[in-house]
Amino acid sequence: MLQAIALTRQFGQHKALCALDLHVGPGEIFCLLGPNGAGKTTTINCFLGFVQPDSGQALVNGINVQQHREQARKHIAYIPETVMLYPYLSGLENLVFFHALTGMHHSRQELLEYLLRAGLQEDAVHRRVGGYSKGMRQKVGIAIATAKQAAVLLLDEPTSGLDPAASNEFSVLLQRFSNEGRAVLMATHDLYRAREVASRIGIMKHGRLLTVMDAADVDHYALESIYMEHMTAAR
Numbered sequence: 001m002l003q004a005i006a007l008t009r010q011f012g013q014h015k016a017l018c019a020l021d022l023h024v025g026p027g028e029i030f031c032l033l034g035p036n037g038a039g040k041t042t043t044i045n046c047f048l049g050f051v052q053p054d055s056g057q058a059l060v061n062g063i064n065v066q067q068h069r070e071q072a073r074k075h076i077a078y079i080p081e082t083v084m085l086y087p088y089l090s091g092l093e094n095l096v097f098f099h100a101l102t103g104m105h106h107s108r109q110e111l112l113e114y115l116l117r118a119g120l121q122e123d124a125v126h127r128r129v130g131g132y133s134k135g136m137r138q139k140v141g142i143a144i145a146t147a148k149q150a151a152v153l154l155l156d157e158p159t160s161g162l163d164p165a166a167s168n169e170f171s172v173l174l175q176r177f178s179n180e181g182r183a184v185l186m187a188t189h190d191l192y193r194a195r196e197v198a199s200r201i202g203i204m205k206h207g208r209l210l211t212v213m214d215a216a217d218v219d220h221y222a223l224e225s226i227y228m229e230h231m232t233a234a235r
């Protein structure tokens with residue numbers, strides 16, 4: 001569903017991505033770990049078509065993003081670290097607005113149900129988003145993503161700043177995405193959450209994917225230890 005083939009991108013003299021190969025299949029949750037500047041966001045931005053690779057390919061459902069950006073984007077839902085919403089509109093009004101942009105046509109009632117399924121409290125649905133917490137805004141983001149019914153979900157540090165309960169609820173929602181056969185690629189600094197939710201975990205550094213492991217094969221301590229080994233190694 002998601003494939004990076006020798007994805008390479010340089011900014012000035014700096015190599016942000018060095019021949020990155022990555023594959024995320026249907027129903028998989030792939031968590032990308034790595035220090036600041038490792039290239040996680042650049043990878044996601046290549047799949048979104050925000051960044052053009054110098055060489056290599058980013059494929060979404062077999063569609064080359066660089067050649068057919070709009071077509072590829074139809075298959076993608078994206079949740080950034082901070083979901084940008086209209087503060088003077090309610091959660092439901094935001095969802096109605098952003099959903100209309102996808103060209104799909106769910107009824108208001110159906111969209112309301114998407115919001116509730118994303119975990120937004122019923123009494124918040126009609127309140128202005130300006131008064132929402134970060135976790136509540138993320139839930140609207142999840143509802144926008146689920147209502148789009150995209151095959152692929154891209155997330156860039158979606159749980160940063162969420163309290164543990166909200167972060168846990170977020171994991172449950174990701175699991176639901178995965179159970180529906182969607183592919184999920186999530187960049188995160190949260191080793192604990194990655195271990196909890198991922199099917200596979202990749203560690204990036206200096207634009208390279210250093211290792212990929214099945215989450216089931218490591219416990220939290222082992223993951224932290226593998227991560228630290230890579231961070232302290234010369235390369």
Ligand SMILES: Nc1ncnc2c1ncn2[C@@H]1O[C@H](COP(=O)(O)OP(=O)(O)OP(=O)(O)O)[C@@H](O)[C@H]1O
Pocket residue numbers: 011014015016034035036037038039040041042043187
């Ligand atoms: N538009 C840009 N112009 C110049 N350099 C950039 C640009 N985008 C990314 N970079 C550089 O590419 C490298 C990788 O950045 P990227 O944002 O992909 O890292 P990251 O792993 O997501 O980091 P973080 O965990 O801090 O979000 C960094 O050195 C960054 O400064």
